[in-house]
Amino acid sequence: MTTATAPLPPRARLVEHPALPGGYAVPDFDAELPPREGDRVIQFREALREAMSEEMRRDPRVFLMGEEVAEYNGAYKVSQGMLDEFGPKRIIDTPISENGFAGLGIAAAMYGLRPIIEFMSWSFSLVAADQILNNAPKMLYMSGGQWGCPVVFRGNNGAGGQLGSTHSWCVEGLYANVPGMKIAIPSNPYDAKGLLKTAILDPDPVFFLESERMLGDKAHVPEEEYYIPFGRARLAREGDACTLVSFGRPVNFCLEAAEALASDGVECDVLDMRTVRPLDVESVVRSLRRTNRVVVVDQSWPFGGVASEVIAQIIEKAFDWLDAPPARVNTDDLPTPYAKNMEAAYLPNPEKIAAAVKRTLR
């Protein structure tokens, strides 16, 4: 195992742990984050790249591995230019062997490196299920605290646009069931940078779920280094009529729905959970105490998924605060269809969300 270390990020402290020689850095999560507003407008994919590049510049243990990440410059141009900056020893193209290179990354992490393993799509992570579900999240436990696994798996998640049922997986519904890893799902470029930087520093396995449909989204992203804590939801919009809870791309649909509802005089809280493991149910409950109504929007299937978990916890923790049954908006309970109109009908959208809010208000 390597005992190599790296300089600490700004305002971070080093925490020792026997499973991780060299320890791990914990940023000052109580420090105020830089303003979300500004004129440094970049794409979501650039924010991801910036997060990886900043961490790679500081820490030589970090490397990026995956299909087409190097010479092709990223199947979705997330890693564009990184080969030029970091060279082929740290930006590494792989064959189409998800199970193989996922396992490679896991062992490299056990050894003390900080791998970032890119799945072209999380749909393809299913062939690596044994490695990412059986090995990464269980290694520390099975070894009685001897071997940690500070690996980040990242890639596109969710319907990309008429890709059909094999390519449109939302894996959070499946994977969130497994204890031992953290799952982050950003909804915008600003959070993408701050959450990915936190993921890379974190000493545990992190599944980082992006969306092909958002990679071109643009927003102000601060140039400075910042880290967004896991397990703290962001109140993206305030209202008192109903709480909208979501994560990842559908947060944006919730904001659209809230905008539309506002013109009818219905003001909603919109909570962007940012991570589903951990899951900041405290923030949901806090909001519910004002609104007494909740709609959970989740782009994976409804049966036994994250939305069901959020609602189960709401019922356990805030039953008395509910004035209406909790509602959920998921994708429909069937394989993702190809035809444009059918795919649109299948996915969550602002209209479905607004309708669900209205149902809770009846």
Added chain:
Amino acid sequence: MSQTSAKTPRAHTKGDRPSDALPDKTLLKWLHDMQLIREFETRTMQAYQQAKIGGFCHIYSGQEACAVGTIAAVEHDDPVILAYRDHGHVLARGMDPKVCMAEMFGRQAGCAKGKGGSMHMFDKPNWLFGGHGIVGAQTPLGAGLAFAARYEWEVLETGKKKVCLCYLGDGAIDQGAFHEALNLASLFGLPVIYVIENNGYSMGTAIHRHTANHDRLTMRGESYGIKSVEIDGFDVLNVYDQFRPLAEECRDLQRPAFVDLKTYRYMGHSMSDPQKYRTKEEVDEWKERDSIAALASHLMRSKDDGGRACLNEDEWKEMQRSIREVVKEAVDFAESAPAPDTEAELYSDVFINPLPQSSPIRDYIHGEKNPLL
């Protein structure tokens, strides 16, 4: 017909073998370790039959020369990763038999504080990255350990050239994960040796019934451009003699290798195997060549007779007796050691950095320090 016959020729002639240069005490240590494994497994079976050990438990008896001969050929800080039939390797690597036995008894003093069990033996101070219960799942990990060791040497410039040993059974060569691992190892130039402990059976399925081209397994490795050799794994001197130069070559060239290490297991696949798929005669044929008896007799034979003449009958008996004592102590230790405290251990070691609200049930915590750290 099953596994290749018990009679496999030695590759070297005496005098020019790497093991010829080793001092007597090294060979005596191998004899000791092989006997320790044999005795340990005998006691493991007893404890299992008394229901003191639970779960699946795979006995290593018969295969001792494989673990001892290969592990002797590498450095202590070369990473090692295993399948679930792992007791022999961890003892050969230096794990305290007490700690190993305590793990199987599900005790706090076990190598994984009772969280791993027989199939999942981890030992960080001995560079053991675990026994792995899913057939073949350790093979991409083996590639990753070699990748990391090479990265440490080449990119971080803090390490040295290493070679990783990744063990698997003949059944595991049929897994897709293994083929992906071979391709990655060759493509990326990863110093990992895939040691196939070919005992002729994947559970109850004889090798000719579970893999194509079963008598030329090395073709698998060769097809990926990997140096591939067959080694008689029933003769510990031969294992060392052939494995040592191979390991050094992999280390120097930073290249993988594939070894078809021919061996045999004496006991059933796991503790619940009635062994209807093989004959007693077949087992006996292998036992006649027993690797421990063969080494002991080599060490006792006169030099004129090609032996080492460094052990006599009494010393060998004494060695066996003291090993019995050590293993008995391990069992006694495991028996009287406390079980893990559920309050402290059930929810610990899930995360290095446990965060609030990770589970709907309760918060994860930090547990007691691992006894090996």
